Amino acid sequence: MQGTPWSRLIATIALFGLTATAATGQELPVEHAVLVAPPSVPPAITRTEPAKVIVDVEVKEYTARLADGVEYVFWGFGGTVPGPFIRVREGDQVEFHLKNHPDNKLPHNIDLHAVTGPGGGAASSFTAPGHSSTFSFQVLNPGVYVYHCATAPVGMHIANGMYGLIQVVPKEGLPPVDREYYVMQGEFYTEGRYGDEGLQPFALEKALAENPDYVVFNGSVGALVGDNSIRADVGEVVRLYVGNGGPNLVSSFHVIGEIFDTVWAEGGSQMNRNVQTTLVPAGGATVVEFKVEVPGTLILVDHSIFRTFNKGSLGMLAVSGDEQPAIYSGKQDDSVYLPEGQVTLTASTPDPPAALTKAERMLQGERIYNQTCFACHQANGQGIPAVFPPLVQSDYLIADIDRAISGVIYGQQGEMMVNGQKYNGLMTPQTLKDAEIANVMTFVLNSWGNTGDTITPDRVARVRKNGPLDNAFQQ
């Protein structure tokens, strides 16, 4: 008869059944940590004495939107990606309860980088589905720290969304700011390519090759865009807690249109000032602060920039308030600049020879599209909801093709409605010859299910002669 002797099993039970209680000499006031979903953070800690803080986090495996039309089975602390922002104070005694939902398939645990102790709590919190674990630790070092699941295979648990941030507020407190937000980057590796619809399983081979299909802020494409944008008013100081779950990529975190007044280097105690782009390592975090001086939309990006325009790492901070022309004027003057002895480029370079047939225009147009328009309007003209409008089946485009041509020549900005969705972005003028614009527009109007006319260079020239429309780019 095979099997394990009873004695050994009983011994195992005894070993595991014991719950170690952290030594707490003095009686601390007890409070329950307030956990809120990202991008919000819990209220500031006003206590001036340590407390025993009870943190309750449930792990869930759940299906949710990764991008429009794309679903994914996320594994998330608290049922969100990233998990809840946990805020405690230096010197607090934390009692952590990790609950693994009974419907989950797998065991999970948590390694908090804020913990001084073996594995950051990983072994003590290892929990089977339908069970819960408790462990305690004292937070000794102030800072902002990543937590993540460390169950084998670790990479897969992180790749599915098992990360978040814990802040240990220093004893002396933090300077108050007007707004605080929580942004965490992470990559997803899917069997299908970016945008392929349906439920996409995790792709192990791509994860091993560190070649993600999605690089996103807060767990999905568009989680911080449009109606989900984070907000501030002109004159306010904004503090962003920026984490990176990875599992593989290091983020070049940047906010287009801002300079970080202060960066807490690597989330630690060293302050750096006047920073444009800051690195956030996988399994690391940082804090950036800046005063928003002018109204408009600031764009949060991973400035490893193909990730932003092709994989989703784009968020928005909408700043409302009055224009501040002394700080930022908008475009004040536009005139031709001619160094001595030169003539304008546009005048000196002849248009490329006109493509003759529609098929030829399509072919050349496709090349221009892939070089010039693709980054924003995406491979199949589907755009990015609320950021870059679609060109496929676009009611705005079809309603007035000359207006669209004008937009490509002179750029366009301000509000527009495309297929019922509001866009308030900006397309700079595309520096293309008339024949090139004719070709790319012919391609757009006859691709991905669109059916339309052939656009001729003459027609583009006519639109150009009419001059910019009201919504033209004007910086």
Added chain:
Amino acid sequence: MLIGAGGADPAGAEPGAPPPGMVRVDAGTYTPMFDVEGAQEIPAFYLDERPVTNREYLEFVTAVPEWRRSRVPPLFADEGYLAGWVSDLEPGGAPNAPVVTVSWFASRAYCEWVGKRLPTLAEWERTAVASETEPDGRELPAFHQRILDWYGQPTPSTLAEVKSTFRNYWGAWDMHGLVWEWVADFNTALVTGESRGDAGLDRGLFCGSGSVGAADFRDYAAFMRYAFRSSLQGRYTVRNLGFRGARDVVPEEQGGK
């Protein structure tokens, strides 16, 4: 021929043929992920062709009242034991769905009652690496991806019936894709939860057995099974954890197929 301590009696089976409802897995070797000793010889054994069902488990608790939900001592099963059942003698799921939320102790008691035992980890793993057509399907990426995909999905609210997934080379159904299964020595390869520091895991991932590299698909599925088992204690019950029985092949039956 083996005669069990009660329940089903394999009498009537032809000599050398598997008992009814079981399949024969030939003698072979199995290399555990975390064992320094390397490849283990596994004699031929019989394994249930599918997990134990609610109906069968009902027969057991009907005959052996100590294992009814209201009677089981907490030392041998946690509060989740048969939690989905309507009452002591009314299973919650379909009669032919696998029984789940049973502890290791309970699974073991059931097996003894029908004259079987739980398979060892090595026996279970040896059977589970078989695809539909190969005794070792680990080289087939599609086979692996299917297993990983199942591990990546939460448990459905209603479990499918047994024999609803696939039948492998040995004739065993549902080794993947239906429920996790208890094995006799589920906690020998203890993953502490601190998987990165686990000497065994490091070996499994980074050195492995000779040719196995860290980038190998084969490690991941086994990894997840080891992690799952290591998170268990004998009294635990889980909503997607069932079991099936095994039996020795007596020496004169060993031979080849």
